[in-house]
Every structure is written in structure tokens, then in C-alpha cells.
Amino acid sequence: xxxxxxxxxxxxxxxxxxxxxxxxxxxxxxxxxxxxxxxxxxxxxxxxxxxxxxxxxxxxxxxxxxxxxxxxxxxxxxxxxxxxxxxxxxxxxxxxxxxxxxxxxxxxxxxxxxxxxxxxxxxxxxxxxxxxxxxxxxxxxxxxxxxxxxxxxxxxxxxxxxxxxxxxxxxxxxxxxxxxxxxxxxxxxxxxxxxxxxxxxxxxxxxxxxxxxx
Ligand SMILES: [Zn+2]
Numbered sequence: 001x002x003x004x005x006x007x008x009x010x011x012x013x014x015x016x017x018x019x020x021x022x023x024x025x026x027x028x029x030x031x032x033x034x035x036x037x038x039x040x041x042x043x044x045x046x047x048x049x050x051x052x053x054x055x056x057x058x059x060x061x062x063x064x065x066x067x068x069x070x071x072x073x074x075x076x077x078x079x080x081x082x083x084x085x086x087x088x089x090x091x092x093x094x095x096x097x098x099x100x101x102x103x104x105x106x107x108x109x110x111x112x113x114x115x116x117x118x119x120x121x122x123x124x125x126x127x128x129x130x131x132x133x134x135x136x137x138x139x140x141x142x143x144x145x146x147x148x149x150x151x152x153x154x155x156x157x158x159x160x161x162x163x164x165x166x167x168x169x170x171x172x173x174x175x176x177x178x179x180x181x182x183x184x185x186x187x188x189x190x191x192x193x194x195x196x197x198x199x200x201x202x203x204x205x206x207x208x209x210x211x212x213x214x
Pocket of ligand 1 (some may be wrong): 100167
């Protein structure tokens with residue numbers, strides 16, 4: 001059923017530049033400029049189609065700006081036979097882009113909530129992760145946005161989001177430290193207030209089994 005949801009601070013209005021969005025041709029011209037800045041010739045055969053491909057790639061990388069995460073969670077189910085234990089979606093592949101360097105952040109997210117009377121389709125939790133990941137991000141903000149949205153819309157007894165990811169701005173440039181992953185978490189409701197519930201969740205998430213990137 002549909003429920004009333006707080007739309008105000010969660011919609012894309014604050015992130016999409018609704019005025020003055022450049023044209024596709026302007027975006028392609030900007031890529032040509034960057035190619036020349038890097039020291040190559042955008043008119044040579046191998047690069048002539050690159051601005052078009054880069055702009056198309058940007059449409060994929062940043063598709064999250066077109067998605068309303070609140071809308072994804074509005075359909076819920078109440079026939080749960082009183083299910084009141086943790087629901088955990090583990091190892092959600094995460095591909096995001098560092099807002100400081102616009103290079104990939106690759107990792108995985110674990111999203112859990114403790115339902116209060118209603119549940120949501122599990123694929124929707126993964127879609128909320130994607131809606132925020134496919135933007136220019138920092139991991140801390142993304143973690144909080146995912147948890148806050150689920151909390152505000154579903155109003156469950158608790159929400160937990162844990163993200164572990166590698167930042168290519170750290171592994172392929174700058175200090176060049178491959179193998180380092182960053183872990184962030186946002187705990188709300190019972191996951192924040194009740195140590196036993198939090199411990200149960202962390203046991204369910206367990207140790208990372210597969211290397212990040214697979
Ligand atoms: Zn960065």
C-alpha cells in the first residue's frame with residue numbers, strides 16, 4: 001500500500017542542476033578539451049568517437065540523478081505474519097564516483113532494517129543503493145543518504161547501512177595505495193540504541209568473503 005512519505009529533502013531537486021544544463025554538444029566539446037589538455041589529438045582516428053562515448057558513459061555513471069529514491073520505497077507489504085526480525089541484504093555490488101576526482105568507488109553495501117509492520121521488496125533496497133551510488137559522491141554521505149531514506153520512508157524500528165569500498169582516487173593516483181578499503185556505517189533506531197541487535201547484525205554481515213571488485 002502507499003504511505004505518506006516525507007519528500008522534501010530526499011528528492012533529486014537538490015542535486016540536479018535544473019537550470020542551465022549544458023547540451024550534449026557542449027559536453028562533448030568539454031571532453032575534446034580534456035583530451036587536448038592531456039596532450040593528445042581529439043581528431044585522430046582512435047579518439048574521434050571518444051567524446052560521444054564518454055558522454056554516453058556519463059549517462060550511465062550518473063543515472064542516479066534521474067531516480068527518486070523515495071518513490072522506490074513507496075510500495076510496501078503488510079502481510080508478513082508478524083515477521084519482526086532483521087531483514088538484511090548483503091553484498092550489494094556498489095559502483096560510485098568520487099566527487100573530488102570523478103573516478104570510481106567500487107565496493108559493496110550491506111543494507112538492513114528491522115521492520116515495523118511492513119516490509120519492502122528487497123530489490124528496492126538495492127535500487128536505493130544504486131540511486132545514490134550513481135552520482136558524484138563521498139562514501140560517508142552516500143551511506144547516510146541510503147540509511148536516512150529507508151528510515152524516513154519505511155519508518156522501521158531500525159536501519160543499518162554498511163559500505164566497504166575501494167577508491168580509485170587512492171589506488172591509481174595520489175598516494176597509490178591499492179588494497180585499502182574504506183568502511184562506513186550508519187546505524188539508526190534499534191541498531192544504534194541496542195548493542196545486542198547491533199551485534200546480531202554484524203554477525204549476520206560477517207567477514208568479507210570475496211575480494212572487492214568481483
Ligand atoms: Zn577522490
